[in-house]
Amino acid sequence: MLKVNDLKVYYSVSGGWLRAVDGVSFGLERGETLGLVGESGCGKTSVALALMRVLPQNGRIMYGEIMLDGKDITKLSEEEMRRLRWNEISMIFQAALNALDPVHRIGSQLVEVLRAHKEVTKDQAEETVTRLFGMLGIPRSRMQSYPHEFSGGMKQRAIIAMSLLCDPKVIIADEPTTALDVVVQDQILEKLKQMRKELSLSMILISHDLSIVAETCSKVAIMYGGKIVESADAGAIFKYPRHPYTIGLIRSFPSILGALRKLTSIPGSPPQLTLPIQGCVYAPRCPIAQERCRVEEPALLAVDGDHYSRCHYAKQSLIHEVNYA
Amino acid sequence: MYVAKRVLQLVPLMFIIICLNFVLINMAPGDPALALAGAQAGSNQEYLEMLRIKFGLDKPIHERLIIYVSRVVQLDFGYSYFYRRPVFDVIWQHIPATLILMIPSFILAVIVGTLLGAYAAQRRGSRLEAALTTTNVGFYSLPVFWLGILEILVFALILRVLPTGGMIPATETGTEAILDILRHLILPTLALFLTLFPGFYLLARASVIEVMREDFITTFRAAGLKENAILYNHALRNAILPEVTAAGLLFGFLFAGSVLVETVFSWPGMGRLAYQAAMLRDYPLLMGIFIIGSAWFIIANLATDIAYSFLDPRVLYE
Amino acid sequence: MKTQVPVLSSMRNFWQGYKRDRLGLVGLVIVIAYIIVALLAPYISPYPPEALLFSPFLSPDQQHFLGTDSLGREVVSRLIWGTRISIVFGVGVAGLSLIVGVILGAVAGYYGGWLDNLLSRSFEVVLMIPSIFLIILVVAMYGSNIVNAMLVVAFTQWPWNARITRAQVLGLKGRTYVQAALLSGASHMRILFLHILPNGIQPVLANASLQMAYAVLVEASLSFLGLGDPNQVSWGQMLRLAQSNPLREPWTIISSGAAIFLLILSFNFLSMGLNAALNPRYAERKV
Numbered sequence: 001m002l003k004v005n006d007l008k009v010y011y012s013v014s015g016g017w018l019r020a021v022d023g024v025s026f027g028l029e030r031g032e033t034l035g036l037v038g039e040s041g042c043g044k045t046s047v048a049l050a051l052m053r054v055l056p057q058n059g060r061i062m063y064g065e066i067m068l069d070g071k072d073i074t075k076l077s078e079e080e081m082r083r084l085r086w087n088e089i090s091m092i093f094q095a096a097l098n099a100l101d102p103v104h105r106i107g108s109q110l111v112e113v114l115r116a117h118k119e120v121t122k123d124q125a126e127e128t129v130t131r132l133f134g135m136l137g138i139p140r141s142r143m144q145s146y147p148h149e150f151s152g153g154m155k156q157r158a159i160i161a162m163s164l165l166c167d168p169k170v171i172i173a174d175e176p177t178t179a180l181d182v183v184v185q186d187q188i189l190e191k192l193k194q195m196r197k198e199l200s201l202s203m204i205l206i207s208h209d210l211s212i213v214a215e216t217c218s219k220v221a222i223m224y225g226g227k228i229v230e231s232a233d234a235g236a237i238f239k240y241p242r243h244p245y246t247i248g249l250i251r252s253f254p255s256i257l258g259a260l261r262k263l264t265s266i267p268g269s270p271p272q273l274t275l276p277i278q279g280c281v282y283a284p285r286c287p288i289a290q291e292r293c294r295v296e297e298p299a300l301l302a303v304d305g306d307h308y309s310r311c312h313y314a315k316q317s318l319i320h321e322v323n324y325a
Numbered sequence: 326m327y328v329a330k331r332v333l334q335l336v337p338l339m340f341i342i343i344c345l346n347f348v349l350i351n352m353a354p355g356d357p358a359l360a361l362a363g364a365q366a367g368s369n370q371e372y373l374e375m376l377r378i379k380f381g382l383d384k385p386i387h388e389r390l391i392i393y394v395s396r397v398v399q400l401d402f403g404y405s406y407f408y409r410r411p412v413f414d415v416i417w418q419h420i421p422a423t424l425i426l427m428i429p430s431f432i433l434a435v436i437v438g439t440l441l442g443a444y445a446a447q448r449r450g451s452r453l454e455a456a457l458t459t460t461n462v463g464f465y466s467l468p469v470f471w472l473g474i475l476e477i478l479v480f481a482l483i484l485r486v487l488p489t490g491g492m493i494p495a496t497e498t499g500t501e502a503i504l505d506i507l508r509h510l511i512l513p514t515l516a517l518f519l520t521l522f523p524g525f526y527l528l529a530r531a532s533v534i535e536v537m538r539e540d541f542i543t544t545f546r547a548a549g550l551k552e553n554a555i556l557y558n559h560a561l562r563n564a565i566l567p568e569v570t571a572a573g574l575l576f577g578f579l580f581a582g583s584v585l586v587e588t589v590f591s592w593p594g595m596g597r598l599a600y601q602a603a604m605l606r607d608y609p610l611l612m613g614i615f616i617i618g619s620a621w622f623i624i625a626n627l628a629t630d631i632a633y634s635f636l637d638p639r640v641l642y643e
Numbered sequence: 644m645k646t647q648v649p650v651l652s653s654m655r656n657f658w659q660g661y662k663r664d665r666l667g668l669v670g671l672v673i674v675i676a677y678i679i680v681a682l683l684a685p686y687i688s689p690y691p692p693e694a695l696l697f698s699p700f701l702s703p704d705q706q707h708f709l710g711t712d713s714l715g716r717e718v719v720s721r722l723i724w725g726t727r728i729s730i731v732f733g734v735g736v737a738g739l740s741l742i743v744g745v746i747l748g749a750v751a752g753y754y755g756g757w758l759d760n761l762l763s764r765s766f767e768v769v770l771m772i773p774s775i776f777l778i779i780l781v782v783a784m785y786g787s788n789i790v791n792a793m794l795v796v797a798f799t800q801w802p803w804n805a806r807i808t809r810a811q812v813l814g815l816k817g818r819t820y821v822q823a824a825l826l827s828g829a830s831h832m833r834i835l836f837l838h839i840l841p842n843g844i845q846p847v848l849a850n851a852s853l854q855m856a857y858a859v860l861v862e863a864s865l866s867f868l869g870l871g872d873p874n875q876v877s878w879g880q881m882l883r884l885a886q887s888n889p890l891r892e893p894w895t896i897i898s899s900g901a902a903i904f905l906l907i908l909s910f911n912f913l914s915m916g917l918n919a920a921l922n923p924r925y926a927e928r929k930v
Contacts, residue, residue, distance in 0.1 A: 052547045085549030093547075097540040101559050102639055103566075112558070113548045146638045162548070341768055353784045360784065459666065462915070466908035468860060470867050471882065471900030478889050478896060581775040585864055589886075599776065600868055603783040611780050618776040626771070 001202060002028040002089075002170055007064035009046045009055065019273045020046040020059075022226035025300075028170065028219075033196065033203045035213030035234070037249070038223035039270055044206045047223075048172045051204075052091055053081050068170075087117055090168040095156035096179035100147040106158055107143030114165045132161040136191055153184035157191065164195065172204045177212060189216060210253050214238060222246050225271045225281035228300060232307035242309040244286045247322045264324035280312070288318050327634055331627050342619040343397050346612050347390055358382055363406045364606030372406070397616065403609035405602075412613035416595060422492060423583045423594030425506070430514045431579065434521035435572045441522075442529025443561060449534060458530065465523035473516045473589035480512060487512055490591035513590045517582075521575070528571050532564035539563070566637055573629025577622040580614075667916015673909035681726040690717045692724040692876045700891045709894045713884055718895050722902055724876040729859050729906060732793060736858035737851050739797035744804025745840070745847060751805065752812030753835050763809070766802040774799035778861065782870045789872045796861050800854055804847050811843030849917040856910035863903045878902050 009021035021043040028034050036044050049055045051066060053073070065072045068088060073081065093099040101109055110132075111125040120128070130140050136157040147155065156176060163171050173192065177185040193216055196203055207213055213220055214234060221231040222245060230243040241247045248266040268285035271277060279294040280286070286293065292312055300310045313319050353360045358373045361380060377383065381392045396403075402412035441457070448454045481489040493505045536542070537560055545555050575582075583596030591597065595614065602610040634640045680687065689707075690696055693716060701711040709718035751762035774796070781795045815821065816839065824834050865871045866879030873880075881899040885892045 049543075054543055054547045056543075082549050082551065085547060087549070091547050093540065093544055099540050099544050101541045101545075101563065103562055103637060104559070112554075113545070113550065116548070116550050116554065148639050338768065338771055342772065345772070349780065349784060462666075462911055463908060466856070466904060466911050468863055468900065468903050468907070470864065471896075471903060474882065474886055474889065474896055475900065478893060482890050578773060578775075581773040584775060584779070585867070588868060599779060603779050603868065603870060606783055608784060611783055615773075615776045615780050618773045619771070622773045623771055 001030050001069060003065075003067040004047075004051075005065040005067065007047065007050060007066065008062040009043070009050045010060055010062045011046075011056075012058040012060070013274060016274050019226050021050065022273075023064075024223070024226075024228050025064075026221050026228065026231060028202050028204060030169075030202055031200050032219060033205060033217045035217030035220040036204060036206045036223060037208065037210060037213050037220060039208055042223045042270065043226040043273075044208075044223055045174055048091060048174050048204070048206055051089065051172060052085060083117075086113065086163075086168060087166045088168055089170045089172070090163040090166065092156075092160050092163045092171060092173040092176050094175045094178055095152055095159055099159055100155070102147050105144055105146055106150070107145075110158070110162050110165060113162060117166050128165070129161070132164055133158070135195070136161050152180050153187060156180060156184075156188055160188075160191065160195070164199070167199075168201075170202045170204065172206065174206045175208070176205070178207070178209070185212070192216060210249055222249070225277070226273055227281060227310065228308075229282065229310045230308065231300075236304075236307050240304075240307070242303045242307065242314040242319055243282075243311045244288055244319070244322045245282050247319075248285075248324055251324060266324060280310075282311075287322055287324060288313060327640075328631055331630055335623060335627060338623050339620060340394070342616060342623075343394055344390070346397075346616060347393050350393075350608075350612070351386070351389075360608050361403060363608045363610070369406075402613035402616065405607055405610045407602075407605050407607050407610070412609050415610060416598065416613055416617055419593060419595045419598045421594075422592060423580060423587070423596060426510065426513055426586070426592055426594060427517070427579045427583055429510075430517035430521060431575065433514075434518050435525055435568070435575075437518075438522035438525025439529040439565075439568050442526040442531075443533050443564065445526070446530045446533035446537070447556075449530075458527070461523040461526045463523075464519050465527065467520055469516055469520040470585045470589050472519060473513065473586060476512045476516055477589070490589075492593050509590075509592075513586050513592060516589075517586055524575075525568065525571065529564065529568055532567050533560060536560045536564045566633065569633050569636060570629065573625060573632070576629070577625035579625070580618045580621055664916045664919035666912045667919055670909040670912025670914075670916060673905065674913055677726055677906055677909070678730055680723055681730040684724050684727055688720040688723040690720045692716065692721045700888070703894055709898050710892060712881065712892055712895050713888055718881075718892075718898060721876050721881055722878070722898055725878045725881065725899070725902065728789065728872070728875045728877050729862055729903070732789070732796075732862040733855040733859045733906075733910070735793050736797045736800065736861075737854040739793065740800040740854055741804055741847065741851050743797070744801035745808045745844070747801070748805035748808030749812050749835055749840060752809035753816060753831070753839070759809075762805070766805050769799065769802045772799065775864075778865065779868070779870060782865065787865075787870045787872055789875065792862070792865060792871070796858055800857070803850060803854070807847050807850060808840075808843065811846065812839055815839045815843050845917075845921050849914050849921060852910050852914035852917055856907045856914070859903065859906050859910065 004027070005025050007021055007024045008019070011018040011020055024043070024047060026034065036047065038044050046055070046059065049059070050061055051073075053061075053076075055061070061074050064074070066074050068084075073084065076084065100106060107126065107129055110129045111122065114120065114125045114128060115122070118125075126143070130143060133140065133143065138154060138157050138161065142150070142154070142158075150158065160176070163173075176192065177188050180188065189212060192203075192205075195201060196216075205213060205217055217234050219231070220234050220237045221228050222237070222243065223229065224245050230237065230241065230246045232242075237246065238250065241250055245266070248264070251261075251264050252266065254263060266285055271281055271284070279296060280289070280298050283289045283293040290312070296312070298310050298312045300308050301314070303309050303314050311319065350360045358376050358380075361376050361382075362369075362373055380396070381389050384392075400413050402416075404410070405412050405415050408415045445454045445457050477489050480487045488509050490509075492509050493502055542555060542560065545559060546552075580595050583592075583594055584599050585596070586592065587594045587596035588600045595617075599611065599614045601607075602614065695715045697707060697711045697715045697717060699711055699713050699715045701707060701715075703710045707717045707719065709722070711717055712721070747762055747766075751759045751766075777799060778792065778795045782792055785791050812835070821834060821838060824838055829838075862871065862877065863879035863882075866877035867883045868879075869883060871877050871880055878899040881895055885895040885899070889896055
């Protein structure tokens with residue numbers, strides 16, 4: 001249903017281009033949930049903004065296609081895209097940001113969004129919003145509140161409700177639980193899973209938090225340095241990770257089950273995306289990096305059926321020797 | 326309630342202003358009676374003696390303060406020796422002229438400045454916008470009294486199309502008077518407008534640019550709202566907040582800002598009165614103007630805060 | 644423990660950023676030029692500013708480039724000497740206001756509690772006073788010498804610096820390196836002045852340039868109204884005297900006003916440059 005082919009999103013900064021997204025491809029079928037994982041700065045949000053085509057002024061889709069039901073939406077005019085937004089594809093923003101207008105009441109903002117797309121009266125719109133609020137556990141009376149009067153969790157629910165207004169086919173959730181405390185996080189995730197089941201939604205969940213993705217997604221793609229370095233079904237990625245970065249990520253998260261082990265972190269820092277990079281983008285931090293890795297960029301190749309990895313040694317025994325201790 | 330709270334704050338503030346005046350009188354070099362009478366009355370011993378009794382200058386300081394404050398509160402600001410009338414009357418008589426001059430210029434400056442600034446923010450980066458902004462910084466730096474004198478030089482003296490100053494001759498009435506006032510208003514209003522509107526332009530431009538960078542703008546764009554709707558319903562509505570604060574602040578300085586323009590154009594308002602009082606060292610008049618100017622400022626501030634609280638729901642949430 | 648964030652390297656970055664704004668550079672150059680003129684006035688001025696060497700109202704020519712004023716004093720010399728009071732006033736007022744404002748604002752922000760409450764109230768109250776009337780009143784009552792005027796103007800301006808500083812200190816107070824310094828036993832004063840302030844001072848500096856512009860305007864306005872120091876040559880005073888006979892000395896009017904205008908404009912450009920340096924506008928990266 002949604003297919004992204006070799007997407008490149010660059011930002012114009014003083015001194016050149018910042019290659020935030022450098023050749024990313026993935027697909028999403030009806031009812032699937034794709035988790036997009038990576039550190040902050042790896043390009044995940046840019047992918048989301050590019051899909052909605054709301055990149056900031058200095059951002060540009062340099063290359064690639066975004067096929068939604070066979071149509072390449074990168075080629076659409078602004079007006080055509082505007083009509084498509086929210087109706088076919090919508091977004092859940094982080095509640096921690098200033099995602100809503102502070103001077104208008106929340107109810108009226110959602111009503112405004114709905115009426116921008118559907119020919120309904122104000123009362124009908126309010127009914128719809130109230131119903132959605134109810135589904136997400138927001139009391140009706142809160143329609144009249146202002147954003148600053150909402151708690152973090154409730155604001156996030158309101159933002160989720162907003163994304164559901166026009167019955168979209170795809171929802172992109174950008175860090176929907178970051179900056180919420182764990183208890184609230186759990187509630188929100190439950191709601192998301194519930195919505196997904198009840199409304200048979202297709203979702204792209206963006207997060208730096210592996211545990212969230214593990215809990216909610218059927219497919220996972222790991223991003224690093226603007227590229228996808230590994231993608232597979234959720235189960236496969238966690239049980240048989242085939243990229244040193246993925247392994248590093250998994251090892252840095254604690255697990256309640258399983259043996260007690262030391263948490264490790266990945267040394268080094270993310271790459272400078274304004275400078276040209278030779279070889280594998282992860283090589284500087286990779287514990288099994290070889291000469292070949294610094295010279296030749298690995299391609300994203302199939303390891304096993306639907307399981308892809310961007311590592312020269314993904315299929316070899318070397319991959320099992322990844323150790324960050 | 327917020328409004329009540331702010332209105333109550335008026336009282337201590339005015340009290341502080343009056344006390345400040347009191348301090349100034351008593352710290353002045355020489356005889357405080359002189360400070361209360363004005364330099365003109367220096368030789369009139371009888372008058373000075375009368376003041377000494379009236380204001381209890383021989384009594385201890387805390388009693389003097391009480392006497393002074395009670396007098397001021399009853400609007401007894403003393404007596405202007407030069408005008409031979411109570412200070413309050415003199416001031417009151419001069420207020421309308423200042424209002425006629427300042428209010429139209431002010432309203433024009435706020436409206437034109439804000440609209441132009443918002444327009445410029447949208448065209449940001451273009452050559453037109455850069456030229457416009459630089460020009461505005463230029464006008465903003467222009468001393469209003471210099472501009473006024475230049476206007477007089479060019480339009481009144483060289484070209485002879487407009488009067489050099491004053492408001493109206495005392496004899497005119499009716500429509501003739503109104504037209505004459507308008508004729509006399511042109512140059513000073515122009516000077517005021519040109520030096521006031523750049524501030525609003527720069528502020529509006531900066532606020533709109535700032536607001537357009539906010540996250541909720543991206544939210545609404547992603548939600549497929551039309552660009553115009555985003556601009557009017559959301560961007561401007563938020564950007565207007567600092568404008569309201571600035572406009573309120575300027576409004577508070579209405580009387581203070583009139584001093585220079587009125588002096589240059591011999592406009593018979595409170596500003597020129599202050600100037601003349603300073604020249605003549607008519608202290609009671611000056612102090613009265615100070616108190617009234619302060620009171621006006623405080624009230625204008627209050628009104629602005631209240632208006633602002635209606636526009637920004639976050640204010641009451643404390 | 645030297646946790647002071649390297650001020651020197653941030654100064655270099657600062658200059659890089661500042662250079663980018665061309666108007667800011669123009670402003671800086673012009674301000675420096677004015678300062679040089681002010682310092683060298685006795686040496687570069689063609690004639691003494693108060694000397695009655697010529698007939699009044701002479702037109703510009705070789706001997707006196709901008710003519711003479713109503714008393715026969717040569718205009719260019721008076722212009723040059725007038726620079727001194729403007730610079731002194733501008734720098735002096737801004738400097739005084741900066742020092743008082745920063746100290747009080749820092750103390751308020753750092754110690755908090757009742758001290759902060761008291762100080763913040765005082766900021767509000769002082770800002771409530773309409774400065775122009777107060778200045779006129781004080782100068783009229785206490786004498787129109789430059790010190791009085793500078794003190795009053797600085798008095799009306801310091802709360803702005805205090806507010807900015809207080810906000811900065813409040814923000815920086817919670818930073819890790821401050822906690823670290825506290826734990827290592829540094830005294831509060833030391834932390835405040837060596838660690839917090841150098842990092843928070845930037846917006847105050849940008850504001851300082853604006854305050855200098857304002858001070859120059861006030862000085863010119865006061866002299867124009869006849870409330871300036873009668874012993875000093877000032878552009879405002881020149882305008883005031885020329886106002887009585889504008890057609891006979893247009894060059895005095897144009898040049899003295901232009902001198903004021905250009906200095907104020909340059910300070911404003913300077914503050915624009917400072918803003919450009921402090922808010923480097925890189926691309927918004929929501930990566």
